[in-house]
Amino acid sequence: MAAAPGAFSLREVLAAFQACVTEQREVLLGPYLQGWRGLVRFLNGLGAIFSFISKDAVTKIQIMESYCGGEQQEEYHTLQSMVSYELSRGLVDLQRRSSHPDSGCRTILRLHRALRWLQLFLEGLRTAQQDASTSAICTDSYNASLAAYHPWVVRKAAVVAFCALPSRNAFLEVMNVGGPEEAVEMLGNALPHIRDVYGITQELYEQHHLLNLP
Numbered sequence: 001m002a003a004a005p006g007a008f009s010l011r012e013v014l015a016a017f018q019a020c021v022t023e024q025r026e027v028l029l030g031p032y033l034q035g036w037r038g039l040v041r042f043l044n045g046l047g048a049i050f051s052f053i054s055k056d057a058v059t060k061i062q063i064m065e066s067y068c069g070g071e072q073q074e075e076y077h078t079l080q081s082m083v084s085y086e087l088s089r090g091l092v093d094l095q096r097r098s099s100h101p102d103s104g105c106r107t108i109l110r111l112h113r114a115l116r117w118l119q120l121f122l123e124g125l126r127t128a129q130q131d132a133s134t135s136a137i138c139t140d141s142y143n144a145s146l147a148a149y150h151p152w153v154v155r156k157a158a159v160v161a162f163c164a165l166p167s168r169n170a171f172l173e174v175m176n177v178g179g180p181e182e183a184v185e186m187l188g189n190a191l192p193h194i195r196d197v198y199g200i201t202q203e204l205y206e207q208h209h210l211l212n213l214p
């Protein structure tokens with residue numbers, strides 16, 4: 001079953017991550033942020049209990065959009081150009097947040113860590129049994145990724161919110177990609193692109209010692 005015309009489908013959202021990587025293996029920030037916008041829209045549709053998560057994601061997307069549409073927008077065309085621009089101009093707080101608390105580098109790092117959660121979650125969702133618990137898949141993915149960077153109170157609130165997630169099949173249904181088999185197939189096609197974006201970003205941040213920005 002195809003998604004209704006005009007309906008919001010996660011297929012396009014995940015396709016944005018495919019459009020991120022150029023032939024030169026650079027990551028385009030436009031489609032990257034577009035992908036995140038779509039994910040947040042999807043998250044909002046899951047219920048108000050997730051709004052503390054989507055608010056934080058929106059704040060970070062907006063910070064990035066203001067750079068990408070601002071005076072120095074050329075420098076924010078790709079992740080690579082952003083890193084070299086901000087580092088060469090001393091626009092990144094490396095030890096503690098002070099004069100540049102919202103640099104592009106630290107803001108993308110937060111989304112990058114969340115992308116690892118997304119990758120693990122989608123992999124879990126794709127390979128789990130039909131009757132698996134989405135909230136257990138989500139909790140496991142979170143504990144194996146983002147949780148390490150969050151204080152206790154955020155971890156608690158996140159795990160409580162995950163309990164509100166629908167069952168695996170209902171979740172695949174709200175993705176609006178078609179039936180569960182089609183959704184699983186779409187995830188199989190989308191995941192290599194998400195992994196690719198994650199891998200390129202991770203390598204770039206490692207090279208420049210940016211993985212622990214405050």
Ligand SMILES: CCCCCCCCCCCCC/C=C/[C@@H](O)[C@H](COP(=O)(O)O)NC(=O)CCCCCCCCCCCCCCC
Nearest residue numbers: 039040042043052053056057110111114117138146154158
């Ligand atoms: C489907 C269930 C969705 C669960 C989402 C899992 C992620 C849980 C993250 C909990 C974040 C809580 C909010 C606060 C975060 C900040 O403290 C923290 C650090 O920022 P700071 O250094 O500026 O303080 N921020 C972050 O780590 C960034 C979090 C960004 C989360 C974006 C989550 C978007 C989720 C999109 C879900 C779409 C699911 C699609 C599946 C088919």
